[in-house]
Amino acid sequence: MRYIFGIFLLIGFLKVAGQQPPENLSYTTAHVSISNAYATSGLKVFKGDIADYNRVHNTTPIIGTTKKGDVSTTFTPLVPFDQETPYTLVCDDQFFHFEIKRSKDQPAMTVSGIYPSIDEVPANILKWYIQFSQPVNPVKIYEHINFLDHVGKPIDRSILHLGAPLLSEDGTLLTVWIEPGRQKRMLGPNRHLGSVFEPHRQYTLLIADTLKDADGVPIARGVRHTFTTTDSDRTKPALANWVVAALQADTRQPLKITSNDHLDYGSLLDAFSISLDGHRVEGALTYDSETTTIHFTPIDKWKKGIYTIQLEYQLEDLAGNNLYHLFDRPIEKQKKEVVFEELTLSVVCK
């Protein structure tokens, strides 16, 4: 009798404490469903483990839509449920707890590339690119990225914080602007704090292990990318310095161009095109910043003729100097500048 009483007590406790068996529920990050065998009117979902009505009345439920089907009722939150986070579904007078576990097969995000990848960059470099292995969480991303000086001290105001960070469409490539107020000569920050980087020093780009991917999973490990600075680059890139290798007809051998200047990859990709008789050639472009070499591989084979390589004047080098203008330029000198530079090159294909 004593044991039977104990069993009833246990059942009563589970009911009160809301320890309902999880098989009543099915859930993913997108939604949670409960069998219609339970009274599903007034269904609400809360963040956290909630087991009493006092907390229910004092806690804001998660926003979402509830839809009753033939077998079960489904709650779809406005944004996906987090992983490794407890939630409580409350309907009628019952509490159901669930937590979405992270799959052990899901690899943690890593940094797969940092560009420019060269060891030495000009002291007035204007931007960096960080490539992640999977979509990164863009929210407050700059809190996890910084530059350190040669003794490992964080450099104050080194990165331009944008409300909406510049991430590629697939959410994996982040553009990091160096604080332009410090890079641009004669502005207050530049005059009083100096440039972010000084020539001939060693620095580290730090990506902290607090950074998470778009699913809220922490990065596998933090990254420290060390580089050295050279003198500031205050010359415009010039097509006159480009060396274009000959093309071979009826092949898809990459067009090879040596730019002899460290170009900004994102800018190059946007500013470069090649055409034959006015028809643009489709293909893929890569840039080796170590050798300053552009490779353009066409989708279709090259044809005999004279191809035209067209550049937009906005093509920039690592310091933000474009084909027409320096990143910042003395106003007096500017009047004497020859504004229009050559923007096309020709290459013969035999």
Place this chain on the structure above:
Amino acid sequence: MRHLSLLFLSLLMTSSVLWSNNFTDDFVTGDPGIESVHAMAFGPESILFVGDSEAAQVVAIDLSDQKKAVNDGMIIKDLEQELSNLLGTTSDQFQIIDMAVDPINQNVYLAVNHSSGKSLLFLVNNNTLEPVSIDVVSYSKTELQNAIAVDAKDGRGRSLRKWAISDLRYADGKVMVSGLSNAEFASTFRAISFPFTEDDMQSSLEIYHAAHGQYETNAPIKTFTPVTINNKQQILASYTCTPLVVFPVDELEDGKHIKGRTVAELGNWNTPLDIIEMEKEGQRYILMANSNRALMKIKVSDIESFGDSLTEKVQERAGTAGIDFINLPFVNVQQLDKLNESTFVMIQRDANGILGLKTSNNRWL
């Protein structure tokens, strides 16, 4: 005579109805396909303009049928906690991107971006947040011309080009949009006629500013507001590299190289975040929220009387130059907008790190 009066009144009402319908005549109901909200601002008749960088578009949403929210004693003490509960997540998974006030009914809206990539719109009502659908709305939209070079692909066939809207405002039949890209360091400033038309030539400008008369740059604009200066419509803009610059609206011609007039540098450690205009007793003021400095108050008359571009160097560390300003006792204000003629609403992080939504009034002006 009575008939004539009635006829006149009737004509007046008809024309009034026609006029009020002009803005939304070409609106359709459905999903505008908003992929991201990077900036928003209200135009006429409760039309909310949304800057969508991902889809390279500006969407005009008719919110005139939204209920009038209860705004008495508006305060949300812990906005991040409120949003965390509503979204079932933690504050490192979302970001408040922008705030806009409908001048018709003083409804306050917040745009929130979630780490999943979803953008959400909330109405502040009775000191809570209510979601507002942006999936099924009455809308009109226009693509941002040449926002993205369609053929730019890397070695793996991906587009790396990214353009982000940094601010957006409406004035005198134009939606003005500033932005920056990862391809070049330059101002991208567009003026788009509204109602949107397919053949509208969007003005695209290069706006330069000088640093102490020695160097000049075509730099991205961080935030801006239209303001009448010396009886002329002008744009007061702050740059990512700190200067505060004025340039005239009537020079917004496509492709034009405009040189803005630098009227101030507002400190070395600071980036202005939001700019609004308020008025008290006939005197107009600019209020400016900043990343690293207190809320600033600037007299419009001081900008009007500041004749030339800033040419003298700033002497002190974190010093300022140009027009005078007064620091108001509000620090860490991240979002700022005019609620009504006498009140402004702000989102402010307090000394304990808690982000709250609150109001203040023109007794500070």
